[in-house]
Amino acid sequence: MPKALFLAEIKDTHFMARIIGIANQKGGVGKTTSAINIAASLAVLEYKTLLIDADPQANSTTGVGFDLHNITTSLYDGMINHTPLMDIVLKTEIPHLDLIPSHIDLVGAEIELVNLPNRENVLKELLTPIQDQYDFIIIDCLPSLGLITVNSLVAADSVIVPVQCEFFALEGLGKLLNTVKIVQSRLNPNLQIEGILMTMYDGRLRLSNQVVSEVRKHFDDMVFSTIIHRNTRLSEAPSVGKPVILYDADSKGTVNYLNLAKEILQKNGMTKMTNAERIID
Secondary structure (H helix, E strand, O other): OOHHHHHHHHHHHOOOOEEEEEOOOOOOOOHHHHHHHHHHHHHHOOOOEEEEEOOOOOHHHHHOOOOHHHOOOOHHHHHHHOOOHHHOOEEOOOOOEEEEOOOOOHHHHHHHHOOOOOHHHHHHHHHHHHHHHOOEEEEEOOOOOOHHHHHHHHHOOEEEEEEEOOOOOOOOHHHHHHHHHHHHHHOOOOOEEEEEEEEOEOOOOHHHHHHHHHHHHHHHHHEOOOOOEOOHHHHHHHHHOOOHHHHOOOOHHHHHHHHHHHHHHHHOOOOOOOHHHHOOO
16 A cells, blocks of 8 residues: 555544653663654654653754754743744654754743642643644653653653663662553553663673563563664764764664664554564664
8 A cells, every 4th residue: 555545544543643751760771862763763654753852951852953052942931831832843854753842941840830730731731732733742751750751641642661771770660660650540541651662782791681581571562572772873873963863874773763663653553564673683
């Protein structure tokens, strides 16, 4: 079936974007790298994608090529000043990929939101008017379990949890999953775990293999088949403000994230992928 017809069929049944939060309160696990490259890969596969940078460090913003000095409005203005998100959206150099940038001001938003009525639903309400304009909305969550992250989880349909293939991989994972359960029970009963994503995998290290085995033993089919390998090009790409697919289209990092994007599409009944595409050793 031609791609255009295939997408038309999808749009007939999927009027609203699938909103996916990328969250782990533990730093250094590849959260922002994953947010940027999942969004870029979905866009390259011709799904209209919005990347929301909900982290005041604004690494997703710089990672897709924007200079923070040139950012005049950001997610902060949407959440605190009620600026419509369509007035904040920036076009990236990848067709089909838009960005809601972040700003250091977002640090103060946690405090400013505290006294607002319905404070956990601010981001969800902001997203409602634009949700039918995208196939996917990817939120790069703050690496903490505060009010901005809660807003992201309330707005999301599902959450991807990146977990580094290292000794303390499971540390904090239980706490995050507990937060997800609390959000499910009190604020967003439809929130699902899209998947646990193993990152920074080094096949030469016995430890990496042990961690993957341990996480799969505990969480079984909640763990993505695709594993993100340690890759020099992947770690270099943000320094030049590009997703890895633009920086080096042939790198292992590019292949990993394209496979992950296909796996996400398959989980949502939007495409088929062969077993050979699922995992690159």
